[in-house]
Amino acid sequence: xxxHRRDRIGLLQGTLDMLIxxxxxxxxxxxxxxxxxxxxxxxxxxxxxxxxxxxxxxRLERSGxxxxxxxxxxxxxxxFKFYRLTPTGRAQLAREGSKWKQMTxxxxxxxxxxxxx
Amino acid sequence: xTVRRPTRMERERDIDxxxxxHLDLExxxxxxxxxxxxxxxxxxxxxxxxxTLVREDLHAIWGRPVLDALRQDVRYAVRMMRRAPGFAAIxxxxxALGIGACSVIFAxxxxxxxxxxxxxxxxxxxxxxxxxxxxxxxNDFSYPDFTDVREARAFDGVAAVRPLxxxxxxxxxxxxRHWGSLVTANYFAVVRPRFALGRGFDPARDDxxxxxxxxxxxHDLWRTRFGGNADIVGRSLSINSRPATVIGVTAADFRGTxxxxxxxxxxxxxxxxxxxxxxxxxxxxxxxxWLNPVARVRDDVDVQTAxxxxxxxxxxxxxxxxxxxxxxxxxxxxxxxxxxLRRRAFTLFAVALAVTALVLLTACANVANxxxxxxxxxxxxxAARMALGASRARLVRQLLTESLLLAGLGGMGGWMIAxxxxxxxxxxxxxxxxxxxxxxxxxxxxxxxxxxxxxVTAGVFGLVPALRATTPNLITDLKTDARASAGREGLGxxxxxxxxxMAISMVLLLCMGLFLRSRxxxxxxxxxxxxxxxxxLAFDPGLDHRPDQxxxxxxRQILDRAQAVPGVESASLTTAVPLTFIIxxxxxxxxxxxxxRQAPRTRADIYAVAPGFFDTMGIPFLEGEDFHIDRPSSGGxxxxxxxxxxxxxxxxxxxxxxxxxxxxxxxxxxxxxTAKSRTIGEAPRPAIxxxxxxxxxxxxxxxxxxLAVKTRDAAASYAGPLRETIRTVxxxxxxxxxxxxxxxxxxxxxxxxxxxxxxxxxxxxGLVIAAVGIYGVISFxxxxxxxxxxxxxxxxxxxxxxxxxxxxxxxxxxxxxxxxGLSIGLGVTRFASSLxxxxxxxxxxxxxxVPSILLAVALLACLLPARAAARVDPVxxxxxx
Numbered sequence: 001x002x003x004h005r006r007d008r009i010g011l012l013q014g015t016l017d018m019l020i021x022x023x024x025x026x027x028x029x030x031x032x033x034x035x036x037x038x039x040x041x042x043x044x045x046x047x048x049x050x051x052x053x054x055x056x057x058x059r060l061e062r063s064g065x066x067x068x069x070x071x072x073x074x075x076x077x078x079x080f081k082f083y084r085l086t087p088t089g090r091a092q093l094a095r096e097g098s099k100w101k102q103m104t105x106x107x108x109x110x111x112x113x114x115x116x117x
Numbered sequence: 118x119t120v121r122r123p124t125r126m127e128r129e130r131d132i133d134x135x136x137x138x139h140l141d142l143e144x145x146x147x148x149x150x151x152x153x154x155x156x157x158x159x160x161x162x163x164x165x166x167x168x169t170l171v172r173e174d175l176h177a178i179w180g181r182p183v184l185d186a187l188r189q190d191v192r193y194a195v196r197m198m199r200r201a202p203g204f205a206a207i208x209x210x211x212x213a214l215g216i217g218a219c220s221v222i223f224a225x226x227x228x229x230x231x232x233x234x235x236x237x238x239x240x241x242x243x244x245x246x247x248x249x250x251x252x253x254x255x256n257d258f259s260y261p262d263f264t265d266v267r268e269a270r271a272f273d274g275v276a277a278v279r280p281l282x283x284x285x286x287x288x289x290x291x292x293x294r295h296w297g298s299l300v301t302a303n304y305f306a307v308v309r310p311r312f313a314l315g316r317g318f319d320p321a322r323d324d325x326x327x328x329x330x331x332x333x334x335x336h337d338l339w340r341t342r343f344g345g346n347a348d349i350v351g352r353s354l355s356i357n358s359r360p361a362t363v364i365g366v367t368a369a370d371f372r373g374t375x376x377x378x379x380x381x382x383x384x385x386x387x388x389x390x391x392x393x394x395x396x397x398x399x400x401x402x403x404x405x406x407w408l409n410p411v412a413r414v415r416d417d418v419d420v421q422t423a424x425x426x427x428x429x430x431x432x433x434x435x436x437x438x439x440x441x442x443x444x445x446x447x448x449x450x451x452x453x454x455x456x457x458l459r460r461r462a463f464t465l466f467a468v469a470l471a472v473t474a475l476v477l478l479t480a481c482a483n484v485a486n487x488x489x490x491x492x493x494x495x496x497x498x499x500a501a502r503m504a505l506g507a508s509r510a511r512l513v514r515q516l517l518t519e520s521l522l523l524a525g526l527g528g529m530g531g532w533m534i535a536x537x538x539x540x541x542x543x544x545x546x547x548x549x550x551x552x553x554x555x556x557x558x559x560x561x562x563x564x565x566x567x568x569x570x571x572x573v574t575a576g577v578f579g580l581v582p583a584l585r586a587t588t589p590n591l592i593t594d595l596k597t598d599a600r601a602s603a604g605r606e607g608l609g610x611x612x613x614x615x616x617x618x619m620a621i622s623m624v625l626l627l628c629m630g631l632f633l634r635s636r637x638x639x640x641x642x643x644x645x646x647x648x649x650x651x652x653x654l655a656f657d658p659g660l661d662h663r664p665d666q667x668x669x670x671x672x673r674q675i676l677d678r679a680q681a682v683p684g685v686e687s688a689s690l691t692t693a694v695p696l697t698f699i700i701x702x703x704x705x706x707x708x709x710x711x712x713x714r715q716a717p718r719t720r721a722d723i724y725a726v727a728p729g730f731f732d733t734m735g736i737p738f739l740e741g742e743d744f745h746i747d748r749p750s751s752g753g754x755x756x757x758x759x760x761x762x763x764x765x766x767x768x769x770x771x772x773x774x775x776x777x778x779x780x781x782x783x784x785x786x787x788x789x790x791t792a793k794s795r796t797i798g799e800a801p802r803p804a805i806x807x808x809x810x811x812x813x814x815x816x817x818x819x820x821x822x823x824l825a826v827k828t829r830d831a832a833a834s835y836a837g838p839l840r841e842t843i844r845t846v847x848x849x850x851x852x853x854x855x856x857x858x859x860x861x862x863x864x865x866x867x868x869x870x871x872x873x874x875x876x877x878x879x880x881x882x883g884l885v886i887a888a889v890g891i892y893g894v895i896s897f898x899x900x901x902x903x904x905x906x907x908x909x910x911x912x913x914x915x916x917x918x919x920x921x922x923x924x925x926x927x928x929x930x931x932x933x934x935x936x937x938g939l940s941i942g943l944g945v946t947r948f949a950s951s952l953x954x955x956x957x958x959x960x961x962x963x964x965x966x967v968p969s970i971l972l973a974v975a976l977l978a979c980l981l982p983a984r985a986a987a988r989v990d991p992v993x994x995x996x997x998x
Binding site for chain 2: 029030032035049050051052054055057059062078079080081
């Protein structure tokens with residue numbers, strides 16, 4: 001079940017793209033899988049409105065960072081649109097990841113300077 | 118590998134499929150943890166969020182956003198129009214009528230006021246006139262004054278035009294008569310029009326008398342007479358039977374520098390004797406005004422400086438040459454109306470434009486009303502779409518697209534109407550004789566005007582409803598419906614608008630009724646001349662340098678031959694055909710009273726006619742005797758009409774009396790009935806008839822001679838044989854203005870015909886707009902009151918009672934408007950009395966019949982919504998509310 005509304009965190013602008021790319025690094029996935037994965041791996045802490053996933057996915061596809069293809073899912077008799085990371089997407093993820101890491105470290109240093117000592 | 122870009126449809130299917138797959142999976146998961154199927158689906162949808170917004174976002178990512186949105190809007194608009202074709206037809210139709218009318222008026226204004234001459238640097242080209250300071254009279258220039266002005270240093274060059282000269286120009290098909298201009302040889306160098314072929318005159322050579330004769334043709338003449346052959350330049354033509362070399366053809370748009378007058382050819386002033394019957398000492402005479410100068414202001418001089426220099430010259434001339442010490446020179450942009458006329462034309466057209474725009478505006482208001490009614494009806498749809506996440510800007514844009522589409526179609530329709538009307542303008546013939554330039558065509562300025570007007574129209578009838586429709590209160594609109602929020606606001610304004618429309622329509626229809634009566638009266642009016650089986654053919658014996666004696670011989674021969682043509686009952690000749698706008702005239706006085714300067718002079722139109730004129734024309738002969746072919750008098754005799762006799766001799770018999778006038782001494786030998794001489798509306802106008810066979814002189818009758826032939830049957834079929842008859846007498850004669858008397862009289866009725874056509878159009882437009890207006894308001898009221906009507910029916914009102922109730926409401930508005938229109942009409946139609954023939958401006962029949970028609974139409978327009986109201990089903994209404 002979903003956690004109580006108050007505890008959930010809205011997504012920061014631009015982070016969704018990174019989360020999607022990160023998810024896809026583990027292998028091709030369709031939209032629902034990606035949504036579930038993000039929810040599950042953050043313990044439902046990050047609130048992703050499922051609908052908002054798709055514009056992000058399509059934007060990534062348009063940028064050439066992922067490709068999409070309709071394929072039959074394993075163990076099911078139905079086609080889903082599977083997204084795959086491309087080499088440029090992989091590079092983009094690396095760039096975004098390190099930028100993000102620098103930023104969180106910087107913020108952490110300001111917020112909790114004592115722990116840093 | 119190149120991948121084909123998926124179509125919009127494919128993309129849409131792909132997106133839907135992907136979203137559906139997601140929702141199905143999510144629902145499945147929810148079911149697995151124990152939800153019912155319905156709950157699971159709802160939970161999945163909730164988790165997904167705003168599906169419409171996502172879909173629009175996805176399209177936005179892939180599409181070309183502006184283009185896609187536009188395409189979508191247009192498609193939607195077309196769909197809405199298809200769903201309400203009647204509404205679309207009304208909106209498109211009324212804006213087309215309004216825009217068309219405005220465009221036509223603007224085209225005329227554009228032609229008369231705005232369009233510059235098609236020459237290089239037109240704003241530096243000035244047209245000069247001489248003005249008598251004391252009387253304000255505008256004159257042409259004398260040749261000596263022109264040569265003095267030519268010295269002005271402010272100008273690059275000053276040329277002069279003698280417009281409206283005629284010449285017979287020969288080609289393989291025989292000679293034809295044309296209207297052209299005599300110009301100084303520097304004319305084309307000063308005016309600088311473009312040339313289709315060749316060049317203009319050479320100022321150095323062509324100005325000298327006796328230089329080899331040359332001619333420049335205009336584009337139309339070149340096309341129609343010489344087949345547009347490029348080898349025309351260098352060819353020799355016969356002009357009045359003498360050779361001249363064509364040296365150039367002007368470009369198609371150049372018709373000369375005199376507004377409204379077409380010059381078909383130009384010849385240098387040095388060839389004046391080729392086209393002017395009397396030249397004499399005119400070049401040296403400072404009191405003969407016959408030239409229109411055009412001057413080009415130097416690049417480094419402004420117009421004010423040029424005018425100042427002209428003033429200096431005028432003052433010097435006034436000081437030097439008595440008795441004219443009163444002249445001033447006026448310089449105005451060439452090819453435009455004279456300033457005082459321009460101001461008047463501008464005011465006239467501005468008023469006409471304002472009135473038409475007002476009509477268009479009320480038409481727009483109608484459409485806006487209908488749109489508003491529809492917007493109210495569509496409130497739920499719009500509220501629903503906004504709730505689903507469509508942005509307001511997007512919706513306004515969409516509604517505006519709809520009205521832009523309507524107005525755009527209206528604009529196209531209006532443009533077509535304007536094109537049709539301006540093409541008709543070329544067909545208007547005014548019995549003046551010379552070719553009038555009524556070529557107000559639709560150029561880019563008019564196009565810009567129409568397009569702008571369409572956009573404004575769309576804005577006026579689209580924006581307000583669009584803004585109002587998209588500021589709904591979501592809650593109330595979704596819960597209830599239009600009824601609650603439409604309210605009563607604006608209703609008073611709406612009713613006032615309809616009353617005003619009715620009143621305007623009433624005035625327009627009254628004018629239409631009066632002009633219709635006037636037209637019927639003039640069609641049946643006895644003009645005092647024969648209408649049927651009469652053929653007119655003109656020729657000009659004065660053109661080919663014929664001595665007058667020879668011309669008289671020629672006239673006699675033509676008359677004899679024409680009378681011998683089988684089927685011809687009688688034939689005669691005249692220098693003027695009754696009902697021509699301009700006829701030469703002079704003052705006459707009885708000889709025994711001539712010494713008395715106080716004795717009244719009688720101004721009379723002068724006709725030189727052959728024997729048999731009155732019989733052929735069907736003008737009754739009252740007293741005395743006609744001219745006789747076998748008894749050539751010693752000159753000096755005349756026949757007068759009844760009006761002349763009354764004016765000059767009151768109760769005495771004029772027969773045998775002698776009169777003086779026009780440089781002649783004449784004895785009156787007969788009296789004819791008074792026919793209309795110039796216009797159908799004129800009071801009996803004195804006329805005097807001279808014997809053409811003895812009195813003809815080329816210098817006096819420069820409009821040529823008309824052979825009038827009374828035929829046994831349909832006159833038109835005699836045109837060919839009679840033209841040949843004239844040509845067999847002399848091959849060099851050009852025959853022109855061949856027409857039946859019926860068509861000539863038709864042209865003479867141009868005023869009642871034109872006023873009728875214009876007022877009928879205006880009346881029709883007004884009627885349509887008034888009908889649409891009252892229909893819109895009443896049907897809006899009915900939609901708004903559905904609930905009330907339903908309750909009325911539920912508590913026992915019968916359908917016909919509802920019908921009568923609604924009709925009564927419409928009738929109240931209509932009658933108010935009609936009463937208002939009648940009182941305005943009584944005031945306004947008085948101003949039209951000068952255009953009405955034999956009809957009282959307060960004609961009782963018109964003032965009774967026309968309002969009844971308008972009332973009937975208004976009630977008919979109300980009948981549709983009234984019947985809809987009468988059919989209201991109370992059960993359905995009350996349930997849906």
